[in-house]
Amino acid sequence: MNQYGSFDQIRDLQQFARSNTSCAFFAITWRIRPLPNQRSLVIWDLNRQRLVRIHIDDGHARWERWTGATRRAVIADDPGDGYDYASYTNGSGPAGLSRAARTFVHSNARGVFDIGL
Numbered sequence: 001m002n003q004y005g006s007f008d009q010i011r012d013l014q015q016f017a018r019s020n021t022s023c024a025f026f027a028i029t030w031r032i033r034p035l036p037n038q039r040s041l042v043i044w045d046l047n048r049q050r051l052v053r054i055h056i057d058d059g060h061a062r063w064e065r066w067t068g069a070t071r072r073a074v075i076a077d078d079p080g081d082g083y084d085y086a087s088y089t090n091g092s093g094p095a096g097l098s099r100a101a102r103t104f105v106h107s108n109a110r111g112v113f114d115i116g117l
Helices: 006-019 071-076 099-108
Strands: 025-030 036-045 050-057 060-067 087-092
Touching: 006 036, 006 087, 025 099, 036 087, 036 099
Parallel strands: none
Antiparallel strands: 025 036, 036 050, 050 060, 060 087
16 A cells, blocks of 8 residues: 655655745645545645644544644655654644635635545
């Protein structure tokens, strides 16, 4: 089974951070093929310096949230040891995204991640 783990996620966030300076949000979505009911999302809110990873599996949402995700911190992060930002929390149900972040997700993946926003 192919995975799209933290190493790959951080590498892609770093590529975005180095190449784009004008966006307020950046999001990555993926699905692991053998798990047809699981979908995942990482959304980086650059203005709030918050990174959220959401997994939706069989109608249930679980999430992880980091603060302190500045452009500089993302570029400096070592993909080999996972996400390293100021604070970490996790939970299930809605992840508590800002209104602007929810609007961004809705406009790009309507209905897919609603339960986790």
